[in-house]
Amino acid sequence: MYDESQPFFRAKQRDVEVLHNLSIAVHAGEVVAVVGASGSGKTLLADAVFGLFEPNSTVSGRIWFDGQRMDAAGLAALRGHGLSLVPQSVSHLDPMMRVGKQVEGFANGLTKAERRARRQQLFERYGLGPEVARLYPHELSGGMARRVLLCCALMDDPRVIVADEPTPGLDLDLAVRALDDFRAFADAGGGVLLITHDIELALRVADRVAVFKDGTVVEETAVANFADPSLLRHEFTRQLWHALPEHDFAAEGAERDKGTVPLSH
Template sequence: MRGGRHIAAVSGASFDLAAGECLVLVGESGCGKSVLASALLGLLPGNAQTAGTAHADGVELLGASERTLARTVRGRRIGLIPQSPAAHLTPVRTVRSQLEETLRELTSARGRELRDGAVAAAERAAFPADHLDRHPHELSGGLAQRAATALALVGDAPLLLADEPTTGLDRELVGRTTDELRRHVDEGRALLMITHDLAAAERIADRVAVMYAGRIVELADAKRFFGEPGPRHPYARGLLSALPERDFTPIPGLPPELGALPDGCAFAARCAVATPACDTRPAFEDALACHHPSAQETARA
């Protein structure tokens, strides 16, 4: 709720995520990606309302109490790499002490095992060992990001939510981070990754979910999405075309405000293949929410 109005930040989102699989959620800023991740962990503001079901490792997340989420879900069943890592790090404690505390809570590690575990966690996230005794305010944005990644990986939770995990990293570190997250998945865990970095998404994803104006508008196999025949939704195709290594052609216009969505397709005003049929909101069928999949294929050809 904002200013006495109800705003549907995310609506009708439906997907599954298996162990050993990475689903990457992409879309422009403000489309609802981070809201969806926060809802799964019960981290939305107090005036937010949720409806529906979301299960993880036997727990119904949306109906769980704060006590259940804090004691049995966060860090244990679901790890989180937050979008704003500095806000999630304890400012008065060093990175080492936070890693050791997390290890102590989630494992039976003690003494030397605890100290070695903290160093190993930092190494997994490419966090330099000689920075472990620094406080969060002494870290750059990229180092804070890597510290948060190390904390999220400590417990080897069955599901990891990574919200923009490569923000502030150079391309080499982006590659190292995505490769470590991929290794995490290949060991039999699930990963929901939210990112603007489509190059990182292509490197790590098994499937891609495209979100626009609070709705998932396409779910696709990653190889088909980034290769041939490519995305089916015109918005998804526009995201790829905007990449410098592709057409470098931006999508015209701006997304609609979530509090003032049109009755029909929310992308119609920016879409090159829109017709009067788009005045009606398309249903999500066959992993796609669009009235003109055949027209898209014709335009692409």
């Protein structure tokens, strides 16, 4: 980035560290929720998993997939072929293409008949009627669009799904249903990295919670430990616990961590 304190034409470049000292794992059969404040770097974490970096980025670290260490080429080969993204926004759907064709396009390794059969199977599983295939994205409800994005991610029968804020804009019933889909995928043997700022919903489906703050995971703990704040190690994690509605939004301990950014709701 450029130094904002300098005049426009004389500003020098400077390094801005966003992710650092970060270690996280997703195992088969589990949902790992990454929770934290908006702007803390969670979406950049999703990009890093997929090897999507800006040209001026400095990147170091190691990523393993299914026991093998990945380089940039390896991560690129996995995108859509074992590693799938459920993006944050339904704007990822092409407004000019019928959704059935879009979903089928995520399985290029299959024949046309196989792609159609796979898409029909997924639509039936997630309550999308056969008529939905001929609709354009603007003709879908919010919940339908989210389920179409999930079908896109599942077309290649992935091992791991990274879901980046998959519930914004959905009412509670639809949001719960969407997360139940990820839970079902994990229960069938897959792995899910659920990136969200909605800790309440995350606790409904996750096995472990990684608490994200200022570009790193400050605590990783089992969902069961959120039953009692004394079981939570980090001050920021305890603040999240106290800020939940059932705990009266009491941001206890905030005075001891004035630099904390409140969790978005």
